[in-house]
Amino acid sequence: MHPVTRIVRGTIVLFPLLFLAIFFVYPLAAILRLSLAPEGVPALQPVWEAARSGAVWRILWFTTWQALASTALTMALGLPLAAIFARYTFPGKSALRALTTIPFVMPTVVVGAAFTTLIGPTGIINNWLRGGLGLAEPPIQLMNTIWIILLAHAFYNVSVVVRTVGGFWEALNPALGEAGQVLGAHGLRLFRTVTLPLLMPSITAAGMLVFLFCFTSFGVILILGGLRFATLEVEIYRQAVNLFNLPVAAFLSLLQMVITFAVMAVYTRVQARASLPLEMRPRAHAPCHSGKLLHRIVVGALLLVMVLLLVAPLLALAWRSFTLGGHFTLDYYRELAVNRRQSAFFAPPVTAIRNSLIYASAATLLSLLLGVSGAYVLARPRTLATAILDPLFLLPLGTSAVTLGLGYIVAMGAWRTSLWLVPVAHTMIATPFVVRTFLPALRSLDPHLREAAAVLGAGPLRTWWEVDMPVLRRALLVSAAFAFTISLGEFGATLLINRPDRPTMPMVIYRALGQPGMLNYGQALAMSTILMVVCMVALLLIERFRLPGEEF
Amino acid sequence: MSDSLLVIEDVHKSYAPALVALRGVSLAVVRGEIVCLLGPSGCGKTTLLRIVAGLELPDSGRLLFAGRDLAAVPVYQRGFGLMFQEFALFPDKSVAQNVAFGLRMAGWSAAEIGKRVDEMLALVNLGGYGGRSIFDLSGGERQRVALARSLAPSPALLMLDEPLGSLDRALRESLMDELRTLLKRLALTALYVTHDQQEALSVADRVVLMNEGRIVQQGPPQVLYDTPANAFVARFLGYANVLPVASVGRADGMVFVQTALSVRPLPVPSSEPLPAQPLVIVVRATAMLLGDDAGRAALQGAPLLEGVITKLGFRGGHQRAEIAVSHTATPMDLTFEAPLTTPLVEGAPITFALDPAGCMLLPA
Numbered sequence: 001m002h003p004v005t006r007i008v009r010g011t012i013v014l015f016p017l018l019f020l021a022i023f024f025v026y027p028l029a030a031i032l033r034l035s036l037a038p039e040g041v042p043a044l045q046p047v048w049e050a051a052r053s054g055a056v057w058r059i060l061w062f063t064t065w066q067a068l069a070s071t072a073l074t075m076a077l078g079l080p081l082a083a084i085f086a087r088y089t090f091p092g093k094s095a096l097r098a099l100t101t102i103p104f105v106m107p108t109v110v111v112g113a114a115f116t117t118l119i120g121p122t123g124i125i126n127n128w129l130r131g132g133l134g135l136a137e138p139p140i141q142l143m144n145t146i147w148i149i150l151l152a153h154a155f156y157n158v159s160v161v162v163r164t165v166g167g168f169w170e171a172l173n174p175a176l177g178e179a180g181q182v183l184g185a186h187g188l189r190l191f192r193t194v195t196l197p198l199l200m201p202s203i204t205a206a207g208m209l210v211f212l213f214c215f216t217s218f219g220v221i222l223i224l225g226g227l228r229f230a231t232l233e234v235e236i237y238r239q240a241v242n243l244f245n246l247p248v249a250a251f252l253s254l255l256q257m258v259i260t261f262a263v264m265a266v267y268t269r270v271q272a273r274a275s276l277p278l279e280m281r282p283r284a285h286a287p288c289h290s291g292k293l294l295h296r297i298v299v300g301a302l303l304l305v306m307v308l309l310l311v312a313p314l315l316a317l318a319w320r321s322f323t324l325g326g327h328f329t330l331d332y333y334r335e336l337a338v339n340r341r342q343s344a345f346f347a348p349p350v351t352a353i354r355n356s357l358i359y360a361s362a363a364t365l366l367s368l369l370l371g372v373s374g375a376y377v378l379a380r381p382r383t384l385a386t387a388i389l390d391p392l393f394l395l396p397l398g399t400s401a402v403t404l405g406l407g408y409i410v411a412m413g414a415w416r417t418s419l420w421l422v423p424v425a426h427t428m429i430a431t432p433f434v435v436r437t438f439l440p441a442l443r444s445l446d447p448h449l450r451e452a453a454a455v456l457g458a459g460p461l462r463t464w465w466e467v468d469m470p471v472l473r474r475a476l477l478v479s480a481a482f483a484f485t486i487s488l489g490e491f492g493a494t495l496l497i498n499r500p501d502r503p504t505m506p507m508v509i510y511r512a513l514g515q516p517g518m519l520n521y522g523q524a525l526a527m528s529t530i531l532m533v534v535c536m537v538a539l540l541l542i543e544r545f546r547l548p549g550e551e552f
Numbered sequence: 553m554s555d556s557l558l559v560i561e562d563v564h565k566s567y568a569p570a571l572v573a574l575r576g577v578s579l580a581v582v583r584g585e586i587v588c589l590l591g592p593s594g595c596g597k598t599t600l601l602r603i604v605a606g607l608e609l610p611d612s613g614r615l616l617f618a619g620r621d622l623a624a625v626p627v628y629q630r631g632f633g634l635m636f637q638e639f640a641l642f643p644d645k646s647v648a649q650n651v652a653f654g655l656r657m658a659g660w661s662a663a664e665i666g667k668r669v670d671e672m673l674a675l676v677n678l679g680g681y682g683g684r685s686i687f688d689l690s691g692g693e694r695q696r697v698a699l700a701r702s703l704a705p706s707p708a709l710l711m712l713d714e715p716l717g718s719l720d721r722a723l724r725e726s727l728m729d730e731l732r733t734l735l736k737r738l739a740l741t742a743l744y745v746t747h748d749q750q751e752a753l754s755v756a757d758r759v760v761l762m763n764e765g766r767i768v769q770q771g772p773p774q775v776l777y778d779t780p781a782n783a784f785v786a787r788f789l790g791y792a793n794v795l796p797v798a799s800v801g802r803a804d805g806m807v808f809v810q811t812a813l814s815v816r817p818l819p820v821p822s823s824e825p826l827p828a829q830p831l832v833i834v835v836r837a838t839a840m841l842l843g844d845d846a847g848r849a850a851l852q853g854a855p856l857l858e859g860v861i862t863k864l865g866f867r868g869g870h871q872r873a874e875i876a877v878s879h880t881a882t883p884m885d886l887t888f889e890a891p892l893t894t895p896l897v898e899g900a901p902i903t904f905a906l907d908p909a910g911c912m913l914l915p916a
Contacts, residue, residue, distance in 0.1 A: 448640035451607050454627040455634040456705065457657035463628075466653070470644035 005460060013385050016374040020392050023424050027407025028257070028399070034410050035250035050251045060255065063231040066146065067214035070153035074210050077154055077309070078161025079203070080302050085162055086169035088299060096303065098543045099310050100159040105482075105535045105542070106314075107489025108219025109506040113513060113528040114313035115152055115224060116143065117320040124316045144226035152220045155309055157210040162306075164209075168202040169195075201270055208267040212260060216400040218492045219506075223513060232256045233492070236402050241496060246410060253403040260400070314532060321525035324518075332522035349523055352508040353530065356488055359504060363426035363487035364480050370427060371434025371479060378435065379442040393435045401429055405496030422498050426487035433486065434479040441475035474545040481538040488534060505531050556580035557741050558604065558709060563613030565599055573599040574610070575765035581709075586735055586742045588756035590749060592788070596765040597745045601711050604743060605634050617709070628657070633707030637714040639698035641686045647673070647697050648682030654705035672700040675734070692723050699731075703738070710735070710742045716751060728754045749789050753777060761785055782915045783832040792887040793835035796916070800826060806853070809833050809913060812880055816855035819908045830916040837872075839910025840888040846905035854905045859886070864898040875902060 036042060050056055084090075085097065103111075119125050119142050126138035133139070142148040176194060218233040230238065232252050239249035321332055336349040374393055378386050404425055409416050445468060453463040491506045498504060503511070505527055512524035558581040566572040574596045581587050589597035602608045604615060606627030615622040622630065633654075641650050648669050655665045673679050676696035686694060695715065702710060715731070716724040732755045735742050746752050752759050753773040760770040769781040780786040783794050798810040801817065807826070808817035811833060818833065841849050850856050862885070863874040870889045873896055877884045890896060 446638075446640060448636050448638060449642060451605075451627075452634070452636060452640040452642075452701075453653070453657075454607070455605055455630075455632060456654035456701070457628050457631070458653075459626075459628050462657065467642065470642075 012373045013377050016370055016377065016389060016393075017385065019370055020389070023408075024392065024399075024404075024428055027404065027411040030411035031250045031253050031257075031403065031407050034247055035254045038247050050248050056252070056255070059230055059232055059235050059252075062229065063215060063233075066149060066229075066231065067211050067217075069146075070150050070157070070214040070217075071207055071210045073150050073154050074157040074161060075203075075207060077305065078158045078206075079165065081158065081162045081306055082166035082169060084299050084302060085166040086172075090299065090303070096307070098539075099307070100162050101539050101543055102310055102314070102536075103156045103159045105485040105489075105539045107485075107506055107531060107535065108491055109223065109509040109513075110317070110489065110528045110532050110535070111152055111155060111313065112219060112223030113509060113524055114317040114532075115148060115155075116513070117525060118313045118316040119143075119148070119151075124320065143224070144228060146225075146229070148224045149217075149220060149229065151309075152224055153214045153217065155313065156220075157213055158306065158309065160210055160213070161206045164206045165199065165202050169199055172198055205267060205271045208263060208270060212263050212267065215263070216256065216260060218400065218402055219510075223510065233400050233402050236400075236406060237492070237496065240402075240406050240409065246406075249406055250410065253400075253406055256400060257403065317525060317532065318529050321522065321529040324522070332519075332526035335519060335523050336526055349508050349512075349527060352503045352505050352527070355502050356505040356531075359423050359426060360484050360487035362420070362423035363430060364483040366423060366427040367430040367434050367483040368476070368480060371431045371483075372438055372476075374431070375435050375438035375442050378439055393432055401425075401490065401492030402496060404428055405493035408493075408497050416497060417499055419499070419502060422494060422504075423487065425493040425497060426490050427483075429490060429493065430483035430486040433482045437479040437482065438472070438475050441472055445471050477545050478542050481541040485535045485538040488531060555582055557583040557618055558743075559614075559616040560600070560604070561614040561616070563600070563603060563610045563615070565596075565603060565608070565611050572765055574603075576613070577762075577765070577767055579760060579767065579770075581741060581743065583741055584739050586732065586740075586744060586755060586757045588744045588746060588752040588759045589762060590746060590752040590756075590759050590788075591762035591768075593747055595762040597747075597762050598713055600762075601634075601713055601743060601745050604709075605632055605711055606630050631705070631708050633702035633705070633710040635698050635702045635710070635712045635715045637717045639694050639718075641694060641697060641701070643686065645686075646682065647678070647684045647686060647689070650686065650697055651682075651700045651704050653701065658705055668704055672704045675703070676700045691719050692727065695719060695727065699734075703740075708741070710740050712742065712744045714746055715744070716748075717746070724748075724751070731755060753789075761788065763788075780834070780912070780914060783834070786832075786834045786912075786914060791834050792837060795833050795835070795884070797831040797833050797913070800831065800913070806908070807913065808853075809911075812882065813877055813884060814855040814857055814879075816853075818855065818906060818911065819853050820911045820913050821908055827913060827915045832914055832916045834912040834914055835886065835906055836910035836912075837887060837889040839907040840873075840886075840890065841905045841907050842890075842894065842902075845907075846903065849905040849907065852908075854908065856903055856905055858901065858903050860901055861896055861898050864896055866892075871896060875904075 036044070085093070117123050119140055121138045121141070121143055123138075123140075126140050129135065129139050130137075142151070172195070176198065179194075215231070216233050217231055218237070221229055221231050221234050222237070225234075232255065236249045236252045236256070239245045239252065322328055322330070324331060336353075338348060374389055377389055378393070380386060408421055408425060412418075412421060415421060449467045450463050453467045454460075458466055488504075489506060490504075491510070494504055494507060495510070498507065509524045509527050509531070512520045512527070515521075558579075560577060560579040563574050563577045565574040577596070577600060579587070579600075589600060591597050599608065603610050606622065606625065617630075642653065645653070651669045651672050652665045655668055660668070669682060670679070673681055676699055678693065678696050678700065681689075681693070681697075686697065689697065695718075699715070702712075716727055719727065728751055735755075744752075744755055746755075753776075756773055758770060759773050759776050761768045761776065763784055769776060769785050776785070777789055780789055780791070787794055795811050795813065798812070800810070801808045806819045806821070809820050809831075810817045820833065841854075846854075846856060857877055858879065859875040859877040861873050862876045865872045867889070869892070871892055871894070873888050873890060875886050875888065877886060878901075896902070
């Protein structure tokens with residue numbers, strides 16, 4: 001092998017290994033050490049004390065049941081929708097399917113702000129009801145209740161069910177159902193005996209994924225739940241930042257990691273079963289039209305609920321950011337450039353946009369470097385490096401952002417206030433998505449194409465440019481858009497490690513939402529709207545260039 | 553071998569201790585010659601091709617091209633052409649862009665490239681297809697594009713790896729002759745890998761038969777077919793009747809071979825000296841003698857055999873009969889070709905003799 005080629009290959013393997021070791025494994029190990037051996041020697045005293053206090057178990061109990069309740073609500077909404085997408089054709093189907101990508105790119109602060117503008121005490125629905133009914137009090141009191149948390153979780157996760165279960169259902173071979181009919185089953189019995197058993201692995205997998213997302217929920221709880229509710233994730237943040245009780249925070253992180261990794265391990269198994277090589281048919285085959293009127297009404301109503309859930313909060317947000325007392329105004333946007341003394345920002349809010357863009361650009365670049373080199377390693381025949389990297393690249397998905405932030409605070413010493421640590425944290429969170437977008441594209445590349453190019457006179461670099469790049473360009477664009485929006489919207493880790501004088505857009509929105517005053521609120525809405533629009537643009541890019549068969 | 557263009561000297565290659573691909577292969581290819589590497593899958597023929605192309609490095613041995621050692625020349629600087637079995641056409645590029653690729657790599661100007669691409673597409677009867685996507689082509693058309701792409705830069709050596717392997721049989725047969733005509737017209741030196749003996753015999757100037765990482769026999773197609781070196785070659789070239797030999801004796805200038813077919817030994821034309829033991833006897837499909845011919849052969853010492861026609865098939869110009877020989881200890885089948893005029897009936901008994909001229913004694 002040519003020495004230069006060898007150096008390039010070595011770098012491609014070593015770079016992701018080193019990066020993950022320093023910025024993922026080491027911080028998590030530091031958390032482990034802090035909770036099990038705070039003074040350097042193993043001591044179970046702090047853990048024991050934390051475990052004996054009822055507070056921990058109350059928080060764990062709340063975290064678990066709200067996640068279960070959220071999953072149940074999500075399934076109740078998502079499964080009928082999955083059935084509709086799998087079994088019926090209707091006008092605007094592809095547009096509605098594209099809508100289901102929204103939650104994947106929408107930052108929690110934006111969703112938080114959006115839900116307050118829709119159903120908060122002074123939200124659009126309450127104002128409208130009060131105006132219409134002449135009430136003194138807002139009739140819908142959901143703010144800071146469990147209901148708004150469940151609703152926001154449903155907003156985020158119905159898409160997961162529709163996309164995974166619906167996609168699987170749609171691809172099921174209709175001949176299986178027909179075989180069942182020929183053998184004498186029909187209607188509900190056919191569904192129960194033939195379809196449901198086939199769907200079960202994918203339903204279980206989707207349910208566990210939803211549970212996992214809700215179990216580690218942070219921004220939604222913090223913004224919409226108020227002080228009354230704390231999941232493990234929120235409590236880690238409070239212990240670390242408000243009370244500066246790092247050992248307890250570390251213990252909670254450990255507890256959460258153990259549970260999420262256990263669920264992840266089961267999920268991986270179930271998911272492998274869900275992708276059994278069943279007799280599948282191409283998606284292009286059109287399912288049936290809904291014939292009966294009753295069918296049409298039920299289908300239409302369910303789709304309306306989905307559109308309302310996904311679109312209404314975002315529209316309310318945009319609308320409120322442009323109106324004051326019922327009139328069109330750009331004041332909130334103008335105020336973003338002004339530094340007012342009594343405002344919550346200390347600096348003109350536009351600087352937050354600049355900060356966010358800088359962080360996001362750096363994080364995108366870094367996660368592309370890391371994710372692409374990682375994907376190249378994983379795409380090669382199994383070696384020690386791939387065996388180590390494979391689970392490592394997926395673990396960040398199961399590790400919460402707050403835990404990662406806490407790990408940096410605990411482990412990074414003098415670096416922990418460094419500005420570059422923020423894009424690094426964002427990179428850790430975005431990289432699994434880059435790897436997962438890239439790997440299928442890379443694996444779809446026929447190795448003979450590279451050989452053909454080489455035989456025709458293309459050197460290694462030229463081959464990469466001529467053969468790999470055209471196939472990977474789309475994946476590159478999609479993963480860049482994903483990384484960029486993930487970084488722009490990242491909230492948990494940023495809140496822990498970013499310096500207050502360099503706030504990002506989500507930090508500014510969070511602070512402003514917590515401050516009294518119409519102006520602060522309006523600025524938060526304006527900022528949220530800007531963030532939403534940027535994420536929508538990214539979403540359009542993703543939907544336009546996504547390769548078929550990629551799911552998250 | 554001063555006029556040899558490509559010289560392969562004692563090349564070894566293994567992928568793992570238990571996975572040896574080549575066990576010392578030496579071969580010389582003359583300028584303008586079409587050499588077919590023929591053999592069953594796993595015999596090392598594709599590995600040899602990939603080593604010549606530079607896609608893999610040999611563990612030991614030497615490659616010389618026009619007298620120059622190829623060891624230090626990377627694949628992209630060898631200036632060879634290679635046609636892949638699945639064609640490996642670039643999916644994001646049009647037909648013309650695929651054909652132009654090698655020319656671009658060689659630094660041709662756009663005008664020259666355009667002219668050459670048109671020439672090449674005309675050569676493979678795809679004139680006017682330049683703008684098409686490769687997804688709009690049939691299998692045969694893709695094969696032509698792949699051929700045009702490897703021919704465009706005028707390679708000093710063209711390699712073809714099962715170039716007709718992914719096409720259906722009818723298309724394959726029509727393309728075989730066309731391919732040979734084209735290669736000969738362009739006076740190309742070609743290394744052609746195939747596992748199909750018929751393809752190798754129709755396309756090659758010289759067939760190199762490989763098995764288990766070694767060259768078993770090589771020569772012009774006719775020579776190889778008429779005088780296979782051993783039982784493996786005979787079986788691989790399509791001889792159906794290869795029978796073990798119990799013992800061999802000589803009398804009256806003939807060799808008599810004892811087989812399980814009959815009590816009396818079979819006469820075979822003398823060959824001096826006898827090949828090394830153990831031996832097999834190969835009976836050509838045309839060696840069945842019936843009626844008076846069988847009687848005449850019996851007078852000269854050939855045993856009369858009895859059997860039953862178990863299967864009779866129509867094969868275009870002739871019929872093909874499978875005969876279960878009677879009175880043998882273990883069931884023995886012989887397969888013969890007979891003119892359509894010969895009255896054969898499936899299931900009927902048959903008495904026949906073997907033409908000594910149609911029998912060969914070979915090492916097992």
